[in-house]
Amino acid sequence: MEALDLFDMRANCLRQRIMLCFNGPISRSLIEEIGHALRKYLEDSRISPGGAMDVFAVYVEMTQNIRHYANQMNYSEADGAATIAVSRDDAGRHVVSAGNLVQTEHAQALKQRVDALAALDKTQLKAAYKEQLRRPREGEQASGAGLGLIDIARRSVEPLQATLQTLPDGRSFFALRAVLTNS
Amino acid sequence: MNNLRIEGTVSSPFIHADASLGRLEMGGDSYPENSFELFGPLIDWLETYFREGGGPMHLELKLRYLNTSSVKVVMDIFDLLEEQHHGGRAVSVLWLYDTRNERVAELAEEFKEDCSFPFDIKPQQE
Numbered sequence: 001m002e003a004l005d006l007f008d009m010r011a012n013c014l015r016q017r018i019m020l021c022f023n024g025p026i027s028r029s030l031i032e033e034i035g036h037a038l039r040k041y042l043e044d045s046r047i048s049p050g051g052a053m054d055v056f057a058v059y060v061e062m063t064q065n066i067r068h069y070a071n072q073m074n075y076s077e078a079d080g081a082a083t084i085a086v087s088r089d090d091a092g093r094h095v096v097s098a099g100n101l102v103q104t105e106h107a108q109a110l111k112q113r114v115d116a117l118a119a120l121d122k123t124q125l126k127a128a129y130k131e132q133l134r135r136p137r138e139g140e141q142a143s144g145a146g147l148g149l150i151d152i153a154r155r156s157v158e159p160l161q162a163t164l165q166t167l168p169d170g171r172s173f174f175a176l177r178a179v180l181t182n183s
Numbered sequence: 184m185n186n187l188r189i190e191g192t193v194s195s196p197f198i199h200a201d202a203s204l205g206r207l208e209m210g211g212d213s214y215p216e217n218s219f220e221l222f223g224p225l226i227d228w229l230e231t232y233f234r235e236g237g238g239p240m241h242l243e244l245k246l247r248y249l250n251t252s253s254v255k256v257v258m259d260i261f262d263l264l265e266e267q268h269h270g271g272r273a274v275s276v277l278w279l280y281d282t283r284n285e286r287v288a289e290l291a292e293e294f295k296e297d298c299s300f301p302f303d304i305k306p307q308q309e
Binding site: 028031032035036048049054056057060061064067068126130137147148 | 193194214216247248250251252254255258281283284285286293297
């Protein structure tokens with residue numbers, strides 16, 4: 001077995017300016033705990049309270065979407081695992097990325113949806129948000145009923161980016177990346 | 184009828200509803216995974232209150248961050264108020280926000296756009 005090279009992991013985090021990352025099964029309480037650490041970090045950085053709320057909100061929507069999907073699909077803990085990173089880009093802007101295993105057909109549909117949202121300006125995104133808010137819930141759906149992605153897009157300062165890597169078992173690793181303000 | 188008192192946590196707001204005063208207060212962050220679980224008892228309480236009498240309902244909100252699941256339920260609550268307002272009941276909302284965080288006032292403004300009853304958004308006095 002390959003020896004775990006923590007020094008290499010650390011170097012990678014420093015180089016990519018990753019201040020927080022997580023990989024593994026996530027629970028409701030873990031989302032809160034990591035969120036708490038993220039909030040603390042944001043408080044100590046120079047970002048405004050509004051900017052910090054955007055970063056935190058995007059983190060919450062992405063991770064809760066992953067949890068809802070894994071629950072809905074009855075995935076095992078391992079299959080429902082999330083890969084989450086909060087980093088900064090060259091301009092010092094916060095970047096929230098999150099990925100998880102998704103059935104390939106769902107991943108493709110999701111990517112189309114993200115690409116469509118990425119093409120909208122802020123006014124169009126607001127209209128899409130209000131329309132989704134007014135759409136009746138499907139059954140006893142407890143989630144934000146499709147509002148999450150639009151909310152992420154509205155808080156982002158760059159178009160959302162979705163990528164998918166198809167795996168041999170009919171699933172894909174779906175990753176979403178949102179760039180937030182640095183002020 | 185009974186009052187409703189739910190204390191807040193890191194991810195859920197406090198909810199204090201008083202039937203004799205016709206008053207509901209909520210404050211804090213709201214990002215539970217399941218917003219029905221949290222707000223279900225409040226919606227039931229409001230529906231009972233509206234069914235049992237003609238008294239007024241005033242909401243005083245100091246809500247800060249809402250995840251989209253909570254936004255959806257808060258919209259449901261405002262829709263209930265809107266219905267009562269059209270039926271002639273006195274309903275109103277006062278949303279107090281911290282001026283350091285413009286996102287909270289923006290969120291409140293977006294809710295207000297869909298409501299025709301008195302809806303005030305004011306800076307919170309420290």
